[in-house]
Amino acid sequence: MTGYLERVRFLAGHFERLRGLQSAAVGLVLLTLAALQPVIDRLGSLERRLPLVLPIVFVFLGLQLLTRRLYERRFGSFVPHREPGAKATAAIRGGAIFIWLFAAALIDHRLEHDLGWSHPILTGLTGGAWGVLVSAHAPERRHYLWLAVGVIAASLFPWPKDSQFLFLQLMLGAVSLVGGVLDHLTLVRLTRRVAEEGRGEAL
Amino acid sequence: MAKLFEGLADLDRTVHEPARLAILTALSAFESTDFLSLQKLTGLTPGNLSVHLTKLEEAGLVGIEKAFAGRKPRTSVRLKPAGRAAIEAYWRRMESLRKQAVRWGNGPTKA
Numbered sequence: 001m002t003g004y005l006e007r008v009r010f011l012a013g014h015f016e017r018l019r020g021l022q023s024a025a026v027g028l029v030l031l032t033l034a035a036l037q038p039v040i041d042r043l044g045s046l047e048r049r050l051p052l053v054l055p056i057v058f059v060f061l062g063l064q065l066l067t068r069r070l071y072e073r074r075f076g077s078f079v080p081h082r083e084p085g086a087k088a089t090a091a092i093r094g095g096a097i098f099i100w101l102f103a104a105a106l107i108d109h110r111l112e113h114d115l116g117w118s119h120p121i122l123t124g125l126t127g128g129a130w131g132v133l134v135s136a137h138a139p140e141r142r143h144y145l146w147l148a149v150g151v152i153a154a155s156l157f158p159w160p161k162d163s164q165f166l167f168l169q170l171m172l173g174a175v176s177l178v179g180g181v182l183d184h185l186t187l188v189r190l191t192r193r194v195a196e197e198g199r200g201e202a203l
Numbered sequence: 204m205a206k207l208f209e210g211l212a213d214l215d216r217t218v219h220e221p222a223r224l225a226i227l228t229a230l231s232a233f234e235s236t237d238f239l240s241l242q243k244l245t246g247l248t249p250g251n252l253s254v255h256l257t258k259l260e261e262a263g264l265v266g267i268e269k270a271f272a273g274r275k276p277r278t279s280v281r282l283k284p285a286g287r288a289a290i291e292a293y294w295r296r297m298e299s300l301r302k303q304a305v306r307w308g309n310g311p312t313k314a
Binding site: 005008011015075079191198199 | 222224228229230231233234235239243246247
């Protein structure tokens with residue numbers, strides 16, 4: 001009973017975050033934009049870039065809508081319980097992480113120009129620390145620990161000149177895509193498991 | 204030791220039943236949820252879930268609203284304040300009983 005209840009508790013507490021196909025869509029768009037970056041740069045002006053970027057934005061919005069519908073049909077809908085002020089705290093925390101990530105990329109950029117240091121280590125360490133925190137909070141999401149190791153390892157390699165923001169984009173894209181798909185698989189695996197256990201519990 | 208068994212005997216039977224405990228535990232993470240979500244979270248069959256929800260509603264622990272979203276019927280379930288208090292008290296009590304059991308188990312070996 002304890003294992004079953006622990007799984008129910010974990011699933012309920014992480015039900016929103018485990019809907020990983022939504023963040024996988026974000027990752028897919030970020031990686032597509034990173035791959036197209038040389039073409040986007042060559043196009044020059046904003047008017048010439050828009051016909052390429054706008055369809056990607058529409059595909060992203062379409063994917064978000066599609067995945068939301070898919071989750072509602074397969075896993076139902078809900079309104080999460082939040083303590084007063086929790087939403088604001090989460091928004092501030094999320095904003096602070098993003099600001100720090102950009103600051104880290106900027107510092108890495110400065111280090112390259114001033115010291116010739118071509119490893120985006122600060123960005124990689126920040127991304128890695130976030131991954132470690134996520135996996136420490138939820139043992140069922142330990143795939144973020146492996147992603148953190150991958151990100152830190154990638155940041156130890158020398159990268160081409162001025163590629164700190166490309167590294168940031170690739171890191172966020174890859175972590176969102178792979179982590180999101182693995183979150184989704186965790187959701188499917190756990191709901192299957194509690195379904196097997198739940199039938200036994202409810203006699 | 205007697206305290207430990209008294210504590211176990213005093214547990215609220217409505218909450219302590221495994222399926223209802225799973226439902227209340229799952230509901231405690233949400234303001235409200237639909238029937239499908241609750242079914243996915245607890246793994247209970249629709250029939251069992253329905254029976255236990257009715258019992259919890261009769262005990263005044265959950266609120267159930269039935270409405271239509273277009274042509275589809277939609278059942279929305281939420282924990283009432285009494286239900287939230289009951290499940291939180293239950294988990295606190297279980298934690299305290301667990302600690303007592305650990306102390307009881309460690310007692311003779313320490314002495």
